[in-house]
Amino acid sequence: MGNSHRNKYTPQHLNPPPPPLNPPYYYPTPFPPPPSHPSHFRQPQSSSTMEFSLPYSRVDDSLRALSAQAEGFGRFAIGGVNGPLYRVTSLLDDGPGSLRDACRKKEPLWIVFEVSGTIRLNSYLNVSSYKTIDGRGQRIKFTDKGLRLKECEHVIICNLEFDGGRGHDVDGIQIKPNSKHIWIDRCTLSDYDDGLIDITRASTDITISRCHFSQHDKTMLIGADPSHVNDRCIRVTIHHCFFDGTRQRHPRVRYGKVHLYNNYTRDWGIYAVCASVESQIYSQNNIYEAGPKKVAFMHYTEKAADNETEASGHIKSEGDLFINGGESGARPLASDDSVFHPSEFYDTWTVEPPSESLKHFLQHCTGWQDIPRPPEAQLQ
Numbered sequence: 001m002g003n004s005h006r007n008k009y010t011p012q013h014l015n016p017p018p019p020p021l022n023p024p025y026y027y028p029t030p031f032p033p034p035p036s037h038p039s040h041f042r043q044p045q046s047s048s049t050m051e052f053s054l055p056y057s058r059v060d061d062s063l064r065a066l067s068a069q070a071e072g073f074g075r076f077a078i079g080g081v082n083g084p085l086y087r088v089t090s091l092l093d094d095g096p097g098s099l100r101d102a103c104r105k106k107e108p109l110w111i112v113f114e115v116s117g118t119i120r121l122n123s124y125l126n127v128s129s130y131k132t133i134d135g136r137g138q139r140i141k142f143t144d145k146g147l148r149l150k151e152c153e154h155v156i157i158c159n160l161e162f163d164g165g166r167g168h169d170v171d172g173i174q175i176k177p178n179s180k181h182i183w184i185d186r187c188t189l190s191d192y193d194d195g196l197i198d199i200t201r202a203s204t205d206i207t208i209s210r211c212h213f214s215q216h217d218k219t220m221l222i223g224a225d226p227s228h229v230n231d232r233c234i235r236v237t238i239h240h241c242f243f244d245g246t247r248q249r250h251p252r253v254r255y256g257k258v259h260l261y262n263n264y265t266r267d268w269g270i271y272a273v274c275a276s277v278e279s280q281i282y283s284q285n286n287i288y289e290a291g292p293k294k295v296a297f298m299h300y301t302e303k304a305a306d307n308e309t310e311a312s313g314h315i316k317s318e319g320d321l322f323i324n325g326g327e328s329g330a331r332p333l334a335s336d337d338s339v340f341h342p343s344e345f346y347d348t349w350t351v352e353p354p355s356e357s358l359k360h361f362l363q364h365c366t367g368w369q370d371i372p373r374p375p376e377a378q379l380q
Contacts, residue, residue, distance in 0.1 A: 052357065055209070055240065055350040056185075062377035064110060066132065066156055070183040071349045072237025072259055072342070074207030077183040079132030079156035083108030085376075091117045103127045112373060113138040121145035124174065127155055135159035137373025146172045146192065149179045149203070156183045161368050165192035176224070177201030184208045188367035190215040195249070199236060200224035204256075207237045212367025214244040217269075223254025226277050227305045231255040235345065238263060242366040243272070245291075253279035253313060254302070259342045260286055261351045264362040267291035271298035271329075275313025278304060280339045283330075285319040287354045287362075290326035297329040314338045321354035 059065045067081035086109045089097035099119060102111045108130035116138040124145050127133070129152040141161040149155055162172035172189045173196070175182060180203065189196040189211065196213055198221045199206055213219050220238075223231040234256030240263065243250040247269035251258065254276040265272045266289035273296060275281050288296040299312040315330045316339040322328060333339065342349065352358050 052352050052355075053350055054352075054361070060136070060371060060374050063112075063134070063374045064132075064377065065374065066134070066158060066183075066185070070156075070185070070207040070209065070237075071239060072207040072209075072346060073205045073235040074181065074183040074237060075346060076154075076205065077156055077181040077207070078130070078154050079183075080108040080110040080130050081132070083110060083130065085109075086111045088113045089115060091115055091119050093120060093122045099133070100125050103131060103133070110134065112136075113140055116140065118143055124148040124170075126150055127157075128152055130154045132156040133158065133160065134373070135368070136371055139368065139370070142172070145170055146174060149173070149175045149182060151178045153179060154181045155179075156185070157187060158183075159186045159368055159371070161188045162192070162196070163188075163190050165194075167193055169194050171195040171198045173197045175199045175203045175206065177203065179203040180205045182206040184211060186210045186367060186369055188212045188214075192216065195219065195221050196246075198222075199234065199256075200231065201228055202230040202233055204234045204236075206235070207239075208241060209237075209239050210366050211241045212244060213241065213246050213250075215246075217247045218252075219243060219246040219249045220251035221249055222251045222256050222258060223276070223279065226254065226302045229255070229304055229306050232278065237261075237342075237349075239349070239351075240362060240366065242362045243268070244363075249274065252276060252300075253281055255279055255304075257340050258282070259349075260284065261349065262286065262354070262358060262362075264359050265289070265296070268293055268296070272296040273315065274298040274300055275315045276300045277302035277311055277313065279313030281313065281315045282339055282342060283315060283317045283320055284342075285321075285351050285354050287321045287323070287359050288326045289359075290322070290324045294325050295327050295329035296320075296322060299329075299331055319353065 064081050067078045086102040088099050094100045110132045118141045126148050136159045143164040171194050172192045232255045237259045239261045243265040245267045250265050250272050252274040255278050257280045259282045261284040264287045297315050301310045301312045303310040317330045
């Protein structure tokens with residue numbers, strides 16, 4: 001499948017990036033069981049081996065190596081890299097040593113867990129700016145309510161589980177209003193009463209990567225409703241995620257610009273991706289595997305609050321793979337500039353041709369992973 005130079009996507013008009021520090025990844029055929037530490041997994045190359053590149057091979061080398069490493073629109077998210085460690089020692093909703101105690105503090109914090117288990121939230125847990133919530137090394141599951149990123153910036157959420165959220169307007173991760181520079185990586189989300197991740201009300205510059213979504217209806221909403229015209233600023237990258245039989249909204253987008261690449265969406269119940277009013281969706285090298293519903297892309301017409309004419313959004317599909325009878329459903333574009341190109345905003349991103357090997361990787365190595373907490377880097 002090529003080496004890392006070819007698979008690191010570089011727009012034609014830009015110079016190629018320097019060779020990455022990490023070696024290419026090798027996966028034998030047939031695909032192996034999921035490794036315990038996929039970022040360091042390597043197989044010797046042979047004639048029966050398929051080779052491909054994946055993002056983020058160095059982020060587990062040291063604890064704070066996650067900072068500012070997201071691909072896409074959330075690439076500037078630094079989290080709590082400039083703050084001390086906060087060690088969560090309690091699974092209670094609040095109190096000393098709890099996650100809520102850490103997240104309400106105003107200073108930067110890199111938050112790690114010394115315990116595993118379930119945190120039952122009595123209300124949304126508000127996350128303040130410059131926080132990293134780092135679940136590596138433990139297994140933490142949130143239930144009953146979720147995390148709220150409200151008017152905050154520079155937040156990284158990594159290696160956590162969200163399951164069984166109950167109540168009106170209860171999302172797994174709710175990002176609104178006016179939040180920016182967010183990275184959500186390697187999280188498992190399922191079965192909330194509203195959305196799993198919702199991004200609305202002028203929140204922007206967000207990356208969602210390597211997450212696993214299942215057992216849910218309205219998976220991800222980007223852009224609140226036609227009255228919120230300020231959502232035109234929204235920019236989101238979603239890549240290397242697995243939408244596993246979730247019914248719809250992978251995502252549904254109003255107004256915003258969304259780059260989808262190397263995701264695997266299977267057995268949707270209504271549609272895979274929906275472009276509503278004025279949205280622009282660039283779908284690149286994703287895998288859409290149909291169940292009974294065959295059409296992946298839906299266009300929904302709505303009227304912006306400041307416009308007299310109804311409009312849907314636009315979807316550009318480049319290199320996507322539709323299997324098991326899946327059909328695109330994307331409408332012809334009126335012009336080449338109907339949908340943005342990611343190179344207008346960032347130079348490089350790691351993208352592979354859609355393949356059986358990529359599909360199997362996304363099935364096994366997305367969501368929460370049983371990986372150790374990396375050590376703090378030693379000062380030289």
